[in-house]
Amino acid sequence: MKDSCSSVTKLLEKYFDQEVTDKERFLVEGHLQDCLVCRNALRSMEELRTLIKVPVEKAVQKEDFPWVWQKIEREIRSTQEKLTWWQFLRSRLDVSPLFKKKVWIPAVATVAVLLFLTAQIVFEKTPSYTDASVVDYVESQTDNVMVYQLEKPKVTVIWLFEGPEKDQTTS
Amino acid sequence: MKRTLFLLILTVVFSSFFLSAAYGQVQVRLRVIRASSVGQSFDPSLRDVRNELGSLFSFTSYHLLGDENLNLTLNRPVSISAHEGRIVLETTLVGLNRGVAEVRMRVVRGGTEILNTRVRLSPGRTVLIGGPRVREAVIIYALHARF
Numbered sequence: 494m495k496d497s498c499s500s501v502t503k504l505l506e507k508y509f510d511q512e513v514t515d516k517e518r519f520l521v522e523g524h525l526q527d528c529l530v531c532r533n534a535l536r537s538m539e540e541l542r543t544l545i546k547v548p549v550e551k552a553v554q555k556e557d558f559p560w561v562w563q564k565i566e567r568e569i570r571s572t573q574e575k576l577t578w579w580q581f582l583r584s585r586l587d588v589s590p591l592f593k594k595k596v597w598i599p600a601v602a603t604v605a606v607l608l609f610l611t612a613q614i615v616f617e618k619t620p621s622y623t624d625a626s627v628v629d630y631v632e633s634q635t636d637n638v639m640v641y642q643l644e645k646p647k648v649t650v651i652w653l654f655e656g657p658e659k660d661q662t663t664s
Numbered sequence: 665m666k667r668t669l670f671l672l673i674l675t676v677v678f679s680s681f682f683l684s685a686a687y688g689q690v691q692v693r694l695r696v697i698r699a700s701s702v703g704q705s706f707d708p709s710l711r712d713v714r715n716e717l718g719s720l721f722s723f724t725s726y727h728l729l730g731d732e733n734l735n736l737t738l739n740r741p742v743s744i745s746a747h748e749g750r751i752v753l754e755t756t757l758v759g760l761n762r763g764v765a766e767v768r769m770r771v772v773r774g775g776t777e778i779l780n781t782r783v784r785l786s787p788g789r790t791v792l793i794g795g796p797r798v799r800e801a802v803i804i805y806a807l808h809a810r811f
Binding site: 641 | 720766771776779781785788791
């Protein structure tokens, strides 16, 4: 009987917390019918729980949780305000979240799709300014002008057929 | 999420700053060359354009008179003088479109405009303006994009 009592005592707390198996419960309940000591121990546990539970419930009812949350938020804000501008900037510039798989994999996939979609537009051979004539206009009131354009090398020549220099002719 | 947004905004702000700084201003290299058929000499500082000059012209002597890096700003003429100020090349950036600079160039001799042209200058292209006479030689202006 004593051995049984000592082994049930070990299970009594689990039984009280409803954490025993069916087999253990059968064992404990069978023992409790015959053992006054263990019944008293179980009753003590119930009384203790009641003693704790009632004041805690009263305190919870009295507590203003929105106010507690506001207080927590204020604390968080004041902690952030203590950061220097440099610490703040560093925390903001921290790119480590970008290296998370759930960020960079969708990002790379999006870029790949965009590149694929825009590749045809980007690499499409369209006439551009570089292919067109380089000289918009050329005029001379005094002499003839010739324009000569090469593509390899990319050189454009504008040549003025000027007569002998006036200074030279007058001298 | 907020951090990503912040980085994105930062990137946009920096990009727009650099774009605005770049917009409306281009750098070009202008070389003033004196070419003649008297003697046979080639200025060593012109060796990078030796083949181009040799294939285009039949002059035997080339001498570099000036080499300038011009920062052209929209509608602000920049003047370069040659032949003791008697020939002036006035270069004006008049437009920028898709990486191509529209440059107006006027050659003035003794107050008289002898040439007026507008060219589209793109990266890698050289525009040569030649012909103004200096005694037995001619002046060639070589304009090259640096953007």
